[in-house]
Amino acid sequence: xxxxxxxxxxxxxxxxxxxxxxxxxxxxxxxxxxxxxxxxxxxxxxxxxxxxxxxxxxxxxxxxxxxxxxxxxxxxxxxxxxxxxxxxxxxxxxxxxxxxxxxxxxxxxxxxxxxxxxxxxxxxxxxxxxxxxxxxxxxxxxxxxxxxxxxxxxxxxxxxxxxxxxxxxxxxxxxxxxxxxxxxxxxxxxxxxxxxxxxxxxxxxxxxxxxxxxxxxxxxxxxxxxxxxxxxxxxxx
Numbered sequence: 001x002x003x004x005x006x007x008x009x010x011x012x013x014x015x016x017x018x019x020x021x022x023x024x025x026x027x028x029x030x031x032x033x034x035x036x037x038x039x040x041x042x043x044x045x046x047x048x049x050x051x052x053x054x055x056x057x058x059x060x061x062x063x064x065x066x067x068x069x070x071x072x073x074x075x076x077x078x079x080x081x082x083x084x085x086x087x088x089x090x091x092x093x094x095x096x097x098x099x100x101x102x103x104x105x106x107x108x109x110x111x112x113x114x115x116x117x118x119x120x121x122x123x124x125x126x127x128x129x130x131x132x133x134x135x136x137x138x139x140x141x142x143x144x145x146x147x148x149x150x151x152x153x154x155x156x157x158x159x160x161x162x163x164x165x166x167x168x169x170x171x172x173x174x175x176x177x178x179x180x181x182x183x184x185x186x187x188x189x190x191x192x193x194x195x196x197x198x199x200x201x202x203x204x205x206x207x208x209x210x211x212x213x214x215x216x217x218x219x220x221x222x223x224x225x226x227x228x229x230x231x232x233x234x235x236x237x
Contacts, residue, residue: 025152025164025196025197026196027149028164029149030147030148030149030166030168031147034141034144034147034192036199037194037199037201038137038141039199040198040199040200040201040226041136041140042132042137045227046074046075046076046077046228046229046230047074047075047223047224047226047227047228048074048075048223048224048225049071049073049075049083049223049224050070050071050073050221050222050224051071051072051126051129051221052219052220053068053069053070053219054217054218055215055216055217055218056210056213056216056217058182058183058208059182060085060087065089066087066088066089066094066110067088068085068087068182069086069087069088069093070086071083071085071126072084073098073126074228074230074232075127075130076229076232077132078131079100079101079102079127080101080127080232081098081100081126081127081130082097082100082230083126084097085098085107094110095110096108097113097115099233099234100126100127101232101233101234103120104117104120104234105117105118105125106118106235107123114237115235115236123180124180124182128179129175129178129179129221134174134178135178136201136221138174139171139174139175140201143170143171143174143175144168144169144170144190145169145170145171146169147167148166148168149164149166150165150166150167150191151165152164152165153165157203158195158202163193163196164194164195165193166192166193166194167190167191167192168189168192169187169190170188170190172184172188173185175206183208184208186208188206188208188209189207190205191204191205191207192205200226201223202222202223203220203222203223204220204221205219205220206218206219206221
């Protein structure tokens with residue numbers, strides 16, 4: 001009889017532990033998750049980021065000759081970015097280095113790799129996406145609607161972590177203005193993945209419908225290495 005009681009007790013504890021191990025992060029209102037994520041973005045001194053484009057082509061120049069494929073860089077608050085933009089022209093790959101400091105923007109010529117400086121507001125500057133006044137932070141705060149908590153998910157880039165997955169709609173006017181029409185201005189579908197304990201935004205996926213195309217352009221923005229500060233200086237001509 002005592003053995004049976006011990007066995008029942010053991011099974012009860014084992015099932016309880018198994019249940020706890022399978023339980024995910026606490027369920028929170030999506031608005032609370034976004035609010036905490038915005039505060040985390042505000043508090044970090046910097047991070048690494050990647051922006052990948054899939055689906056319909058998107059051009060970075062007004063002549064529609066340079067297709068954007070990927071942007072890989074580092075952001076340091078409040079306004080510094082350095083990185084590389086991978087493009088293709090007539091099917092041939094090329095890479096452009098970029099530096100942005102306080103609105104001043106430099107990028108290399110894809111033909112000869114020499115640095116060229118551009119006046120603010122004349123070309124797409126990825127640093128604007130992370131600007132605290134007009135970039136992703138105010139977009140998350142003011143431009144989202146129909147926000148839903150889809151559930152908890154794992155992504156290959158963050159193995160072993162259960163992330164909050166949220167979905168919703170985002171107004172496209174603000175992001176169209178700062179990306180020179182690369183994204184937006186129509187209403188956009190958006191997905192976000194957020195780490196529960198830290199409320200770090202890990203990934204933002206923006207689905208951009210394209211007029212005259214049966215497929216959208218999909219932009220995937222990943223945030224990595226929160227709180228890193230990379231030394232970013234103006235390039236030497």
